[in-house]
Amino acid sequence: MRAQSELQPELLVDNIGKTFESAAGSVKAIDRIDISAKAGEFISVLGPSGCGKTTLLRMIGGLERPTQGDVSIGGHSVWKSRGDKTAGEAVRSLAFAFQDSRLFPWFSIEDNIALPLRLRGEPKDKRLARARELCALVGLQGFEKAQPRQLSGGMRQRVSLARALAIDPRLVLLDEPFGALDAMTRDQMNLELQRICKATGATVLLITHSIAEAVFLGDKVVVLSPRPSHVHAVHEVHLPRPRTIAMQETPEFQNLVRAIRSDIAGYPA
Numbered sequence: 001m002r003a004q005s006e007l008q009p010e011l012l013v014d015n016i017g018k019t020f021e022s023a024a025g026s027v028k029a030i031d032r033i034d035i036s037a038k039a040g041e042f043i044s045v046l047g048p049s050g051c052g053k054t055t056l057l058r059m060i061g062g063l064e065r066p067t068q069g070d071v072s073i074g075g076h077s078v079w080k081s082r083g084d085k086t087a088g089e090a091v092r093s094l095a096f097a098f099q100d101s102r103l104f105p106w107f108s109i110e111d112n113i114a115l116p117l118r119l120r121g122e123p124k125d126k127r128l129a130r131a132r133e134l135c136a137l138v139g140l141q142g143f144e145k146a147q148p149r150q151l152s153g154g155m156r157q158r159v160s161l162a163r164a165l166a167i168d169p170r171l172v173l174l175d176e177p178f179g180a181l182d183a184m185t186r187d188q189m190n191l192e193l194q195r196i197c198k199a200t201g202a203t204v205l206l207i208t209h210s211i212a213e214a215v216f217l218g219d220k221v222v223v224l225s226p227r228p229s230h231v232h233a234v235h236e237v238h239l240p241r242p243r244t245i246a247m248q249e250t251p252e253f254q255n256l257v258r259a260i261r262s263d264i265a266g267y268p269a
């Protein structure tokens, strides 16, 4: 018999929906979304602008209350048990990174990375040791004392990723983290992210507008419909790991990209 923890998904987005109410009227952003991820799985999410991807991430992360459904992380409900200890447990173990790196300009790189640990009250020597380890993990050795303005866009995104990993999250939520980068830097960051995911074993949910990036990184690609969104299609990616940039030229990769592109072309008018 397998242990219960192996059967239970690490992330379960269960029938979640969101309607925003304001003085100007109501906006149904998400009709209904179900997603499930096993521990260590990498889920890519694609969808048109405004379909509710950021809202979905915020509901998973405990930042935006859903109007229907719930999320559980490691079996702990994020919303049903809001306010009790188990809800705290669910969101304690996750980390966010966004399209803009959101670094504090007046903090050094290591202080930016160590910030979540400072907020948790970790002692200074321990958090700086961890920040240095993470600098090495994301390939930024030697930049520990630099200021964010001395770094390139790609390097700043690495800092943002390192900061997200500082708390050893079991779930990492990435909202178009590489959207602002040029194609070559983005390929490089995708390789780095793949390596980091393997090293940490975290479960990852990545929002992206790039079909190639979704396929390159994902074990599964979830395609959302236009607003009010639902899951339009799910594609399993069976390409071997570690994936290489050259794999993007293979028929398997290109067939998947084509299938996803045709899903998107098939949205209801």
Ligand SMILES: Nc1ncnc2c1ncn2[C@@H]1O[C@H](COP(=O)(O)OP(=O)(O)OP(=O)(O)O)[C@@H](O)[C@H]1O
Pocket (backbone or CB within 6 Å): 020, 021, 022, 027, 029, 047, 048, 049, 050, 051, 052, 053, 054, 055, 056, 227
């Ligand atoms: N706080 C809010 N109040 C009212 N409406 C909102 C709020 N946040 C988002 N919305 C609306 O919900 C819908 C989904 O927004 P969201 O930011 O989640 O989309 P998205 O898929 O992340 O878009 P993009 O790809 O452009 O980042 C949009 O129509 C947006 O206007």
Ligand SMILES: [Mg+2]
Pocket (backbone or CB within 6 Å): 053, 054, 055
């Ligand atoms: Mg968004």
